[in-house]
Amino acid sequence: MEDIAKDIAGKVLDQLGSLVYEELSSAWGVRSDLTKLECTVSAIEAVLLDAEANQVSGRGRSLWLGQLKDVLKEAENVLDEFQYRVRQKEVMKRCRSTCKKVRYYFSGYNPLVFRFEMAHKIKGVRKRLDDIAALKSQFNLAEQHDRKTTIHRREVTHSFVPSHVVGRDGDKQKITDFLKQQDANVPVSVIPIVGIGGLGKTALARLVYNDEWVVSNFQLRMWVCVYEDFNLERLIKKILKSAAETSKSAVGTLKSTLGTIDENLSAEQLESDLRETLKDKKFLLVLDDVWEEKHIKWFKLKDLLSERNNGSKIIVTTRNISVADAMGTVATHKLNGLSHEYCTSLFKKLAFKDGEGKNYPKLLEIGNEIVEKCKGSPLAVMTLASLLYLKVEEDEWKRVRDNEIWRLKQNDDDILPVLQLSYNHLPLHLKKCFVYCSLFPKDYEFDGSFLVQFWMAHGLLQSPNNENQELEDIGELYIKELMSRSLFQDVYLDATICYTFKMHDLVHDLALLIAKRECSVVTKESTLTTEVCHLSILESGQEVKTQLERLNKVQTIIFKIEQPMSILKAFISKFKYLRVLDLSNSSLEMLPNFIGTLKHLRYLDLSYNDKIKKLPNSICKLHNLQTLLLLGCNNLERLPKGIRDIISLRFFSVTTKHTCLLEKAVGCLDSLRFLLINDCKNLKCLFEGMKECLTYLRTLIVSKCPSLTSLSLSIKHLTALKTLGISDCKELSLMEMEGEDNQDLKLSLQNFIIWDLPKLEVLPQWLEGSTNTLQLLWIGKCEKLKALPECLPDLKSLHRLSIKKCPKLSSLPKGMEALTTLRQLEIEGCPDLSRKCTKEDSHKIAHVPYINLEGSGFTRAMKMASASTSYFLEEEEKGVEEFDISDIQ
Known part of the structure; x- marks a missing residue:
């Protein structure tokens, strides 16, 4: 528990040491109290270092640490409220409306009242801390000062390498041989793989699942992780989702948000959908990590999967031999330890x-x-x-x-x-x-x-x-x-x-074991302690509601299942210290108006609530909000006018029916680092009248906006932009970003990705501003693109160049030999360009270690120099027909 207390103490000291602290001290006359608080917390943190070093134990210590943790959290919340007030004050300065200032004054902002209120809270917190700190002598603890933690960046040569699978060739062959067998007496054959945790059962199943013979001989492959939840309806939903994702992958698309299943479908509808999905198909289903031993649950699912004998197979991985006996139709494959x-x-x-x-x-x-x-x-x-x-x-x-x-x-x-x-x-x-x-x-x-x-x-x-x-x-x-x-x-x-x-x-x-005092997954059977602060809610009902009623210090709620509006209102309003609220996929028709009272909220996820038509204006009072996710809100008519008041926003994704995304919303763009705009059918422009903004923006992704004609952006102000991705925007040519003085333009762009821009004829000249930084250039499905820019050989940091489905491109520019950093070149769907690169222009790319020219039969793959390089080169896209850039999140 000292880890938790040390963590909170560190956060409190960071708050007190921030620039906000200076403003707090002078603006509200609490410098003395805050200074004393900082000294007390520093002393406590030093004592916690000693407790950890000496492994102090005992019930008394646990109680002491629990009390300490509670009061430190209270201190954190008080300081967080200070920060909120500072930001509220900043918003007021930007307000030109006298009426709005008056409303703020009478809505609890009154600085005189606030000063007395906060001074009282700080004194209370400080007194409690002093009393608890005085008890440290009971545990013979002394202060150790080693607070500053250096963040070491370890060399991660192998950090991106997929799990190493060695010594399993024989096991793989046995499982594959089983899949090739045909048993006329069993509709669907089931082979269990059994072994203790950590032996590699899942890794072995993956080897088989992705084997070339398996991929080509099973029309449908599905992978479902079961774990301790053998609920039939939820399992069917998982199988259907896996089937949808596999089918989408089969036609060449990247990972997507499609394949979602209506959570309100009845059991009968789900079973009908499953039968239809599997109809006339030879399938392979992997049920990974099964725990349920009760035969009757398995038989119900097996009946649904066994209507036809067409060579379909099921692989089950489990740690429990009883599960294998219940489910298997052939001898269990027992996985032993590696030699x-x-x-x-x-x-x-x-x-x-x-x-x-x-x-x-x-x-x-x-x-x-x-x-x-x-x-x-x-x-x-x-x-x-x-x-x-x-x-x-x-x-x-x-x-x-x-x-x-x-x-x-x-x-x-x-x-x-x-x-x-x-x-x-x-x-x-x-x-x-x-x-x-x-x-x-x-x-x-x-x-x-x-x-x-x-x-x-x-x-x-x-x-x-x-x-x-x-x-x-x-x-x-x-x-x-x-x-x-x-x-x-x-x-x-x-x-x-x-x-x-x-x-x-x-x-x-x-992680669950270590986090049990702080974090909990909530089901009808779970038991929550009053210490729990972070919740992931998997079920609904009175049992869940009763558990939540006992809590009052909650900072995180992730709803993984749709809840009645009454429960949402009851607990969102009760948990006033919320920092993370995830209401994605909830089918909400409206967001409660009191959302604006959550002063501490940093992360709000409303993604895929396609019934929401508008957001309450009160959401604009969330001055501390850093992340707002509105992706998939297809019926959202517009954003609130006051959205500019969300001045801490760093990460924003949105789908809306509005024609102009943000009008005069400079405030909420000042801190923005990431912006994703997706599936906005009516959107014609992004930032009307706001060219000099987004100076901190690092990632901008615009996708599936068929009416968009202008980004309304001035590229010279996007000096922090590292990733720019634009796809499926039929009317966008990027020409409106030209016409500026591009001479001596200094940009930081590292990744430039464009896909399905049928009006694009030339790449923008401002790419020259990123000659020292651009690492990835991905161009696809741009039918009118006739030539690559002459500045291409000047891109001194370019690692990967991918050109796909640009049939009018016929040659690479002169000087490509100068691209000495280029490690990977892919050309697909460009017949003239591919042909020329294999013949008269082959000398231009002879130095590139990895080349894939579709249709030419010419592929050269390098021997990977390091594991990290192999990772970045191994996920080569194969025959992509549709590119959904909104997946880049």
Whole structure:
């Protein structure tokens, strides 16, 4: 619990040390109280360092830490309210309307009242802290001052590598042989794969699932993660979603938001849809990580899947032999641990930069003993190897080998002790980020950008020491660090720049175990303690409502199932300290007006509420809001006029029926870093009359806006822009962004992606402003594009050039040999260009390590120099017919 208390103490000190503190002190005459509060919190944090170092334990200590945590949270909330008032004051300064100022004055803003109220709260918090701090002597604790945590950027050569699968060729062959068999007596054959956690059951199933023979011989492949939830209706929904995603992939599209299932369908409708989906198809279904032993539940699903005998197969992975006996129709495939030889090979690949460790014989000896303790578990080997990566001190390796945690008994379904060991070695800033991931369900596909915003909403990202480094950059470093330690895995990079990842189910179990006092997944059967602050709600009903009524300190609510409006109103209004509220896919018709009272709210997700027609004006009072997600709100008529008052907004995605997105909304654009505009059918322009704005914008994505004729942007002001993506905008030519003085233009663009712009004839000349920074240039489905820009050879940092479905392109510009940084060139659907590149222009691209020229039969793939390079090159898109750039989130 000292980790939690230290985390909160650190956040309080960061608040007190911010620039806001100076304004607070002088504006409301509370400098003395805030200074004393800072001293008290600093002393407490130093004591917590001693508690952690000396492993102080006992019931008294737990109670003391619990009280300390509560009062520190109260201090955090008080300071957060101060910050809200500062921003409210800033909004008032921008207001020209006297009436609006008067309304603010009588709505609780009155500075005289606020001064007395806040001074009273600070004194109360400080007194409680002083009283609790005085008790530290009971535990013989002293102050240790080591607060400043340096954010180390570990070299992540292998951090993006998909899970290493070694030593499973024989297992794969046996499963594949089973899939080739035809049993006339069994409608659908089922093979279970059984083994303890961490052996690689899921990895083996994936190997089979993606095998070339399997892909070509099964018309439909579906992958469903079951875990402890064998609810028939939810399982059918998962199967239908997987079938929809697989079908979409089969026609060549990238990952999408399609394939969603109506949550209100009855059981009969779901069963009918499943029969229709599987009709006349030979399918392969993988049910991953099944726990349910009750035969009757399985028989109900099996009946739905077994209406025809056409060679369809089911693979089940489970840790429980009873599950295998209940579900299998053939002999169970028991997965054993990897041999010591394979485990050692895997360990060396991940623990040493050269993959061999030849220069460290003593470390190899210690590593061999560590591998022996892993007992054939690939997950254990990967996690420990990642923990020791680039560490060359023998003592550090010995501490891992000799740790007491190895003595814990491990049952078949226990969390591997090695995972706890890996968590214990995390720095505090990564521990808290890791624990918050427990709020998301098992097998959840994390999107890097959204997870960073989620962490940011809770103040988990340390303020950067480098003034040029954004919080978003800090979050990306955290993700890569957790990847490098194998706590995130299954990294997927789409054909452009977006990446996703998952947590192994055992790693997720670990996060749940550590987070149980703070975070909870809520079902009808769950039991919540009053300490819980962060909730992910999976079910509805009176049982859930009763549990929530006992809580009052909630900061996070993620609704994973639609709730009645009465429950939403009751608990949104009750939990006044909310920082994250996820109401996505809720079929809301309106948002409660009191949403504007949530002063602490940083993250609001209303995505895919297609019944919402308008947002209440009160939403504009959310001056602390950093993330607002309105993607898929297809009936949203317009944004509120006062949206400019959301002055802290950094991340914004939107779908609307309005013709002009933001009119005179400069305020909410001043802090914007990410903007996604998708599926706005009526949109004609983006920012009418606001050319000199968006100076902090780093990512701009515009997709599926068929009426859009103008971005109304001045490129010279977008000096921070790193990614620009535009797709499926039939009337957009980008010419309105020309006509400016592009001479000496300095931009920071790294990724430029355009797709399906039928009116585009030439690429904009302002690309010359990014000659030193552009790394990815992706051009596709631009039928009128006749030539590539002459400045193309001047792009000194270009790593990847992809040109697809631009039939009028016939040649590359002169000087392509100068593109010495180009690592990957793809040309598809450009017959003249492909032909010329294989013949008279081949010398222009002879230096490029990886080339794919469709239709020419000419493909050259380089031997990957490093694992990280292989990751970025391995996800080559195949035959894309439709490109949905809105997936880049």
